[in-house]
Amino acid sequence: xxxxxxxxxxxxxxxPLELWIPFGLRLIPLGFxxxxxxxxxxxxxxxxxxxxxxxxxxxxxxxxTPLHEAGHLLSxxxxxxxxxxxxxxxxxxxxxxxxxxxxxxxSYWTSVYTSLAGIxxxxxxxxxxxxxYRSLPLLGGRKEGHDWYKxxxxxxxxxASEDLAMLAYVGGIFISLxxxxxGVLWTTLRSLRPQPEVPPQ
Numbered sequence: 001x002x003x004x005x006x007x008x009x010x011x012x013x014x015x016p017l018e019l020w021i022p023f024g025l026r027l028i029p030l031g032f033x034x035x036x037x038x039x040x041x042x043x044x045x046x047x048x049x050x051x052x053x054x055x056x057x058x059x060x061x062x063x064x065t066p067l068h069e070a071g072h073l074l075s076x077x078x079x080x081x082x083x084x085x086x087x088x089x090x091x092x093x094x095x096x097x098x099x100x101x102x103x104x105x106x107s108y109w110t111s112v113y114t115s116l117a118g119i120x121x122x123x124x125x126x127x128x129x130x131x132x133y134r135s136l137p138l139l140g141g142r143k144e145g146h147d148w149y150k151x152x153x154x155x156x157x158x159x160a161s162e163d164l165a166m167l168a169y170v171g172g173i174f175i176s177l178x179x180x181x182x183g184v185l186w187t188t189l190r191s192l193r194p195q196p197e198v199p200p201q
Contacts, residue, residue, distance in 0.1 A: 023191040026108055030183045033115035037176045040122045044169065048135065049126040056119075064123055067091040069139070081154060084147050088127070092120045099179075108190075111183025118176025121168050129165035132158055 032055070039056035043049050052060055068087040075086025099113035130136045131148040138145055152158045 020191070023187055026187040027184070029109075029112045030115070030180050030187070033112060033119065033176065034180050036119050037115065037122070037173065037180070040119050041169070041173055044122060044125045047126055047129050059119075060123060064091055064120055065139075067094050067120070081151070084150050087147055088124055092117055092124070095120060108183065108186060111179045111186060113179070115176045115179030115183070118172045118174070118179060121172030121175060123172075125165045125169040125172070128161055128168055131161040 036056050036059060039053040043052050043056065051057075068091045071086040071088070071090025071093075072083055073086075074090060075083045078086075095113045095117040099110050099117060102108075102110040102113055126136065128148045131146065131152050134143040134146045134149055143149075148161065149158070152161055152164075
């Protein structure tokens with residue numbers, strides 16, 4: 001059985017490439033999240049929302065929309081209101097669940113999934129704001145299928161759509177920034193921390 005390394009032995013300095021390549025690779029997903037957050041926040045700040053820029057637009061079509069529609073199906077057994085709410089709920093909940101799993105594993109991906117959850121919440125802003133007007137194009141093309149119109153009418157809170165939309169917008173930006181900043185700090189501290197030398201076998 002190999003002897004454990006002595007805690008008093010000084011560790012050799014890491015080579016620059018050994019230190020900064022993993023650091024740079026970990027920043028790529030965080031940089032992508034920062035770009036998407038900027039595009040989402042900029043496009044959804046006004047109403048009607050501006051044309052979605054490329055990266056956020058592709059993410060919205062291929063990731064957010066399928067999660068939203070799958071959320072309706074997952075929530076069908078729990079009644080009409082939860083089925084309607086399920087689309088918006090699950091599009092935010094799925095990345096949060098992944099962040100929770102990553103957190104239990106103490107994984108760097110916690111920060112990425114947290115940031116994505118915030119971006120998915122920002123994406124709800126124009127949909128909630130549109131509830132009284134039902135002017136945005138919907139899958140299927142039926143105005144009666146507007147989730148947030150049906151929810152807010154049921155809750156007798158249609159006049160609260162603007163406040164709820166702003167809450168989703170500001171809250172989503174805050175959550176996403178927490179993920180990005182936390183990920184950068186985690187990556188920086190991990191890169192600067194000396195790595196223990198592996199004892200010879």
